[in-house]
Amino acid sequence: MSKKKAIQLVWIMGVIFLASCTGGTGKQDNSNKVETMEDAFLRSVKTCKVAYSNEEEELTLNGKVEYDPDKVISYVSLVNGIAERTFCSLGDKVQKGQTLLTIRSAELNSLRAEMIASESEIKVAQREWQTAQTMHADNMLSEKELLEAQAKLKQAQAAYDKIHNDISMYGVGKNNGSFSIPAPASGYIVDKNISSGSTVSPDSGPLFTIADLSKVWITANVYATNLQFVKEGMEVEITTLSYPDELFHGQINSLSQVFDPEEKVLKARIVMDNKSLKLKPEMSVVVKLKSEKQTRCTSIPSDALIFDKDHYFVIVETSAGKFTVREVLLKGHNGQTTYVASGLLEGENVVINNQLLIYTGLKEK
Structure with missing residues (x-):
């Protein structure tokens, strides 16, 4: 100076x-x-x-955003066939019941034919049951024969219900032999492994995956040296590289009791509301918490x-x-x-x- x-x-x-x-x-x-x-x-x-x-001591944990597994649905084809047309792309938002793709399948056509035949059998069994009731009332039919007619109707109804339940998973059959596959839940297409003309089978793996991202998990790595300071219910602050000036607040919902064999860490789970969709799966985050001595x-x-x-x-x-x-x-x-x-x-x-x-x-x- x-x-x-x-x-x-x-x-x-x-x-x-x-x-x-x-x-x-x-x-x-x-x-x-x-x-x-x-x-x-x-x-x-x-x-x-x-x-x-x-x-108080501030701990910093590394973590990442993950899907809430309870809000993820992967669709696997239960029959062999060919994908006729797809109606969604990776990242699209879809609503429950919305058509995702159509499949042409001989197995589905056989199921549809069985359902039509089963409907006819029910109608025949219903007429026989009604006739048996009338004849039994006039003492023209024994109790045993009446019960047999009733059992036949129940069997026909059960067979129809089974076929209907099987085919309902694939949507409404069309006259040209293709079947539509509806979205089983609302959410975003986060994985897609099907395109028009592709063959599908039960062994081909998930055709697409739908995830509801309104809630996500943040999984933080807890090393053995920090374990004494991390407890369930602790409040945390979360930052991301994408939004460096924004703090996300949450709390530790659960702490695993088994160390990850590869990373040698325990996993702390933080369930986060994500209506803004700012937290993306696989995004890296920094989790900060204050521990009282x-x-x-x-x-x-x-x-x-x-x-x-x-x-x-x-x-x-x-x-x-x-x-x-x-x-x-x-x-x-x-x-x-x-x-x-x-x-x-x-x-x-x-x-x-x-x-x-x-x-x-x-x-x-």
Whole structure:
């Protein structure tokens, strides 16, 4: 620092401590410009009381966004056939019942023919049952024969119901022999392995996967060294590279009891509402949580600290407008909070702005 600048700084500090010595108790002379400036400076000084609380430690966990498995449906064809036409693309939003593709299948055509035949059998069995009831009432038919007619009707109805249930999974059959496959649930197409003209079979794997993304899981990795600080129900803050200025809030819903054999970590699950759809599956995230230790100590805002010659200091307001420098021994940091091992007492006021100016002035005094 040049000699001229040093003299100017000492002059400013001298003016500041002229005000601190008076403590604002004397009457001010409005014609004195220096006193008015110092009164304004003193009014701008902000302080904060020293707190006494449990020491908190902030943990940072790496994680990623995953599907809620209860809201994911994969469709696998139960019959052999050929995909005639597809009506959706990867990433499309679909509604339950919406047609996704049509399949031409000999097996489905056989089922449809069986259903038509079964409908005819039911009609015949119903007429026989009605005739049997009339004849039984006129004592022209035995009880045994009546029960046999009733059983035949029930068998025909059961056979029809089975075929109808089998074929209903494929939508409504068309006269040209193709069948439509409806979406089993509303959501987004997150995987698609079918195109027009492709062959399908029960062994061909999922043709498409639909996921409801209104709720997602965030899975965070918990190493053995951090396990003692992570508990179910703890509040967490989540950040992403895609939205660095936005915090997502949640809590740990469950903590696995078995270490992942490959990553050597436990998995903490956080169920998140995702109506905005900002959280995408497989997106990397950072999960932060605060863990309370059993020790209690004094704490102050980190902004109050002054670092000088390898030591930490704070400015303590001893009374209105009067200040003193206090060296402190630090215990740890947690974001904007600093934990103090010694040097401060609970309830004391520390300066949290312009403290460097006051510190320099006091050192020069």
